[in-house]
Amino acid sequence: MALMKRSEKCMMRRRAPAAWGSAMVLFGALLTAACGGDAAKDAKPAPPAKVQNAPQETQLATITLSEQAEKRLGIELVAVERKTVQRTREFGGEVVVPPGRQIVVAAPVAGRLAAASSAGLPAAGAILQRGQAVFKLYALPPERDLIRTREEVTQAEIRYETAKQRAKRAEQLLKDKAGSVRANEEAQAERASAAEALKAVRGRLALLEKESGDVEPEGVTALIVAAPQPGVLSELHARPGQTVPTGTPLFAVMNADTVWIRVPVYVGELWRIDRSRPAEVRGLAVSAGNPVMQARPVAAPPSADANAASADLFYEVANGDGGLRPGQKVSATLMLKETQQALVVPWAAILHDIYGGTWVYVNTAAHVYARQRVEVRHLAGHLAVLSRGPVPGTRVVTSGAAELFGTEFATGK
Known part of the structure; x- marks a missing residue:
């Protein structure tokens, strides 16, 4: 009897290490499966398309001209400047017939x-x-x-x-x-x-x-x-x-030889408008660089719209050619009393692509020119005020910019 009990104890001691080993193997297998699942879950699917060698605006074509070609194209350069310019605000206006006309x-x-x-x-x-x-x-x-x-x-x-x-x-x-x-x-x-x-x-x-x-x-x-x-x-x-x-x-x-432009302005913005300065008036379909009409401020009977919380300002513009019709909607750029520091370049330096983007040609080295994108905020006379563009001092092409554009795309002379 004592011999049998002793044999059972020996067998239990031999089975304990084997059972522990089996448990460790099972735990390792479960851990491996769990880690493998997370890895499979985090893996990203392959993209449906892959674009290689995409052109960057910083890697656009550069144009190198000979000295004779520069003279033939009439290339002229002007440096980008940072100037104090009068701030402006663009409003919608309406052409009206002055009283008594x-x-x-x-x-x-x-x-x-x-x-x-x-x-x-x-x-x-x-x-x-x-x-x-x-x-x-x-x-x-x-x-x-x-x-x-x-x-x-x-x-x-x-x-x-x-x-x-x-x-x-x-x-x-x-x-x-x-x-x-x-x-x-x-x-x-x-x-x-x-x-x-x-x-x-x-x-x-x-x-x-x-x-x-x-x-x-x-x-x-x-x-x-x-x-x-x-x-x-x-x-x-x-x-x-x-x-x-x-x-x-x-x-x-x-008689519409002279018409008024009625510009409704939000009453909270009236104090910012410099009412002694003329306004620039252009049609809605006219691009920003085309000639604009100068309209001088006039004294008119006060009028306002309580529903729109706006008050009307009136400007007079000559209309001898009949280009403006009563009731026509126009764009009116009014001068503000505030000034700002901004990058400016001559409007002649600005080019437009077929998508409406604005560009300038920058002189990067002797006889070398590269096209760079700019963003025009508004016009101040013959200057284009930029919200984004080359750093001050950079020389850009004014005369001959269109010819360079044609040369770049093999459509120029």
């Missing part, structure tokens, strides 16, 4: 209208000169007395027939040498006067009975209604053949 013409008396020209009435939008006739106005008799006018026609017809017969007798007597030349002339003049009086009264009757339509009545003197100022026929309120009472608006003439 549009005149509405009304009928001075009641009457029937007719076109002043045989070509007809000018169309809206036509250019009129000062004093150019637009309408003829045939005045109606007072209170439009139709019965009295008909009586006047009857009396005028009788007078005309009487004068006609008297003139006929006087002419016959003169042929028979029984009358004088003077008596014949007086009879003929009386007949002509009676004929004109009959024509006039018949014309007035036609106006009253509205039988003439667009046809001008004979024998009635017309009032000429003309343009009071040179300009554009902006409104047309009546037509030929229409009967109008006194004071009826007939047409309007607008």
Whole structure:
């Protein structure tokens, strides 16, 4: 019995190291599997595309010119400078007609209208000169007395027939040498006067009975209604053949040789605007480098928009060529009271690519030029103010920059 217990103890001692070893092997396997899973999880998938040798803006092509080529292209260089420039702010504006520049013409008396020209009435939008006739106005008799006018026609017809017969007798007597030349002339003049009086009264009757339509009545003197100022026929309120009472608006003439630019400004920014300085006005489709129009500030009736929390500033600009139309939206660059230090280069040095990017050509060494991107913030006269560009002192090409651009892309001379 004692021998059997001793044998069991020996066997347990031999199995203990073997079991411990098996546990260690299992733990190692689990640890390896866990680490392998994390590594597989952290591995990045292969990219779908791989770009090699991508061009960098710092590695753009450089152009090396001979001395003769530089002279032929007319290359001129200017150094980039850091200057104190007036700060500006760009706002949206609207073209408006100044007060008093549009005149509405009304009928001075009641009457029937007719076109002043045989070509007809000018169309809206036509250019009129000062004093150019637009309408003829045939005045109606007072209170439009139709019965009295008909009586006047009857009396005028009788007078005309009487004068006609008297003139006929006087002419016959003169042929028979029984009358004088003077008596014949007086009879003929009386007949002509009676004929004109009959024509006039018949014309007035036609106006009253509205039988003439667009046809001008004979024998009635017309009032000429003309343009009071040179300009554009902006409104047309009546037509030929229409009967109008006194004071009826007939047409309007607008003179837009000088227009105002209304610029709404947020009231919180008003104190920053230098209202004594002129504004630069350009169309919305005009690029920043094209010539701009100078607009001077003018005193105008105060106006504001409470809903937009904005107040209006007004500027006057010449518009002799008619390029600005009332109601047109424009861009207005206003001067601020603040100044700033900024990089500046002549606007002639700026080039635009097909994507709207702005560039300059930098002189990196003797006869060597490289294209460098810049960002134009705004213009200050003939200078371009840069928000990003070459360091001060760097020489850039002003005259001949377009030729260098063409040379780089093999399209120049």
